[in-house]
Amino acid sequence: MDPPSSSSSERWLWWMDDEKKHSIADTIDIEKSEDGEKIDARKERIRDCMTVLGGFLSIMATGGAINSVGLLQTHWENNQLREYSPQTVGWIAGTNIFLSLFVPVLAGPVFDRYGHIWILAVGSGLFVVGLFIISFFDNHSAAPVTLGMMISSWGVLCGTGYGLIQTAVPGVICRRFDRRRGLANGFSSLGNSVGGVLWPMLLRVALERLGWSWSMRAIDGLALVMLAIGNGLMWGSGVPAVGIAARPEPESSDNEKNKEEQEEEGREPSLTWGQCIRDGARCFRKGDFVWMTASLAIFQFVVMGVAGTLPSWGQQQGFEDASLFFYVVAVVNAGAAAGRVVVGSISDSLGRFNSVIIVQTMVVIVGFGIWHNVGTNERLLYVFAALWGFSNGAILGLWSPLVGECVHTPAPDHIHAIIESLRLLTELVCGVSRLCDVENFGRYLSAASSVVSIAGLLCVPSSAQILGTLGPDIHVIFFGTLLILSLMFMVMARVTFTGYSFKIWRVV
The missing domain is CATH 1.20.1250.20 (MFS general substrate transporter like domains)
Structure with missing residues (x-):
């Protein structure tokens, strides 16, 4: 009797009854x-x-x-x-x-x-x-x-x-x-x-x-x-x-059908460079995004300016050990890693704007309270490096989530009629629109990056000029003043984002 060839599992069970054979084969x-x-x-x-x-x-x-x-x-x-x-x-x-x-x-x-x-x-x-x-x-x-x-x-x-x-x-x-x-x-x-x-x-x-x-x-x-x-x-x-945009388009003369098929497949029509530039420019019609981008650009200027001139500042300050700042830079970066993890994990419960404002307040205190009083104290310098790195990592780590917050449309609060009228007048005069959909996240992130990159271009030369001309003390005061300005802009971004609501306990 030849074994059946219906399946690989049944091939070795040909001598059994059909019912047992099929049951065992299905199990296998x-x-x-x-x-x-x-x-x-x-x-x-x-x-x-x-x-x-x-x-x-x-x-x-x-x-x-x-x-x-x-x-x-x-x-x-x-x-x-x-x-x-x-x-x-x-x-x-x-x-x-x-x-x-x-x-x-x-x-x-x-x-x-x-x-x-x-x-x-x-x-x-x-x-x-x-x-x-x-x-x-x-x-x-x-x-x-x-x-x-x-x-x-x-x-x-x-x-x-x-x-x-x-x-x-x-x-x-x-x-x-x-x-x-x-x-x-x-x-x-x-x-x-x-x-x-x-x-x-x-x-x-x-x-x-x-x-x-x-x-x-x-x-x-x-x-x-x-x-x-x-x-x-x-x-x-x-x-x-x-990439997604390079995959073949569906063959159809109906534009609406093509659009529906692209949306079903998770694809978007490819954009020209001119369209990308125009879309990016439209982002700056939104008040909260403008304030937030200005704050991040100033903060990036300070962070990279300090990173580029901190060893030179140490030489002018009077630190004699040439290898000291190799360790200081390592401590700054280690603190940045801790800041990304700690603040990033609690930002969901506190809110992104609230978390950044708290950390920016801390970094202002660190700048004026510790950095300005370091002198030639190496231990205090390491404390400053750790706290400075922690703050930098926390804020820069929340850059993308902050942009994501500005992409969403929040529910407006019922606030005083005069403040609401001023907000509407500001929108009418300045072209500030309500916040847009989450699908525009990439456009907003690119627009913010383009502005912040200009701050990155100017930060180190300007910082070196101030350090060489005015000395290390004015250098610290200059950066501390910029940090206060960055904090003020972020507070304005939060106020604009919440519809000019001044409820500090609101999670945003």
């Missing part, structure tokens, strides 16, 4: 199906972890360099570019910061159309090449050439590369994850803080033992290895290599 098939689903789920979890690890390594390799810009700035001022003023040298870091913030504005539509693979590859290549080029300029014999090459390599190449990586990594994670998107993005973004701790330690040891050229080459080699591993893990994330 179900167990195989469940085992296959468990294996697939396990593979997906592993792929999720690899994607987050790849993003973490990519951001750590590049973000650590950006967060150590003050150490490089001081080294250039004392060695290769000592013939130039600090404000002139500051344009190297300013160009880098500007491009690292502005490139994502331009690279976002490219990511939507072409996917992440080429953006990651090009960004990693530009960053590695930029670091390798600056390793050849270790003396001051040809200062004009050195300055030009520093701006081209560190400013343009490394800044553009970092901006491209900062575009691709969050984009891949957002497409890969659904339920735990925030957690995954948080773990990957910790690479900024971890890199900010690792880079200063490596720089301190390498510069003492190897000198400038081989220090940069050694760090560049380490960055190359981390970026190669990170790229490989991100390429294997399972996210489509071609």
Whole structure:
């Protein structure tokens, strides 16, 4: 008697009765199906972890360099570019910061159309090449050439590369994850803080033992290895290599039908650059968004200005240990990691605006109460570094959620008639509209980034000019005044967001 060939499970049960045979075969098939689903789920979890690890390594390799810009700035001022003023040298870091913030504005539509693979590859290549080029300029014999090459390599190449990586990594994670998107993005973004701790330690040891050229080459080699591993893990994330906007359009002459099919598939029609610019300009018709963007731009100016001039400030303040600020910068970045985690976790219950206003109040106290009174006390300097980093990480970590708040439309409060009339008059005269839908989040984030990038371009040269001309005390007072102004603007953003309601206990 030949065995039947109806299924692989029944093939070995041909000698049984039909009823028993089918029952056992169904049980075996179900167990195989469940085992296959468990294996697939396990593979997906592993792929999720690899994607987050790849993003973490990519951001750590590049973000650590950006967060150590003050150490490089001081080294250039004392060695290769000592013939130039600090404000002139500051344009190297300013160009880098500007491009690292502005490139994502331009690279976002490219990511939507072409996917992440080429953006990651090009960004990693530009960053590695930029670091390798600056390793050849270790003396001051040809200062004009050195300055030009520093701006081209560190400013343009490394800044553009970092901006491209900062575009691709969050984009891949957002497409890969659904339920735990925030957690995954948080773990990957910790690479900024971890890199900010690792880079200063490596720089301190390498510069003492190897000198400038081989220090940069050694760090560049380490960055190359981390970026190669990170790229490989991100390429294997399972996210489509071609962006959403580049997928073929449905074949139909009916525009309404095309639009409905695109909405069902989660796609949006591709936009031209002119449309992107016009849409971004419309964001600034909204009062709360304008106040919030102004506050964040001023705060970014202060944060990066301090990061670029803190070691130079220490030299003028009278700290004699040259290696001290390698540790101080590491403490600042470690505090930033703690700030992102702690304040980010409690912002859901306190509200994003409330959390940022509380932290901004704290950072004003830290600036005037601790930093202004540091003198040459190293312990007090470390306390300032930890609290300063905590505040910076908390506020910059809530940047995107703040923009997300401004995208939503809040329910207006019933407030006094005079205040409501003034609000309506302001909307009529200034063109301030009610807040828009969540689908416009990317447009608002790009608009805010474009303004903040201008502050990043000017922060280090302006800070170096003030430090060199007016001294370290006025330098601290200047930044403290800007922090107060940033706090006032954020309070105005909250008031405008709540419909000019002054209820301080409201969670927003």
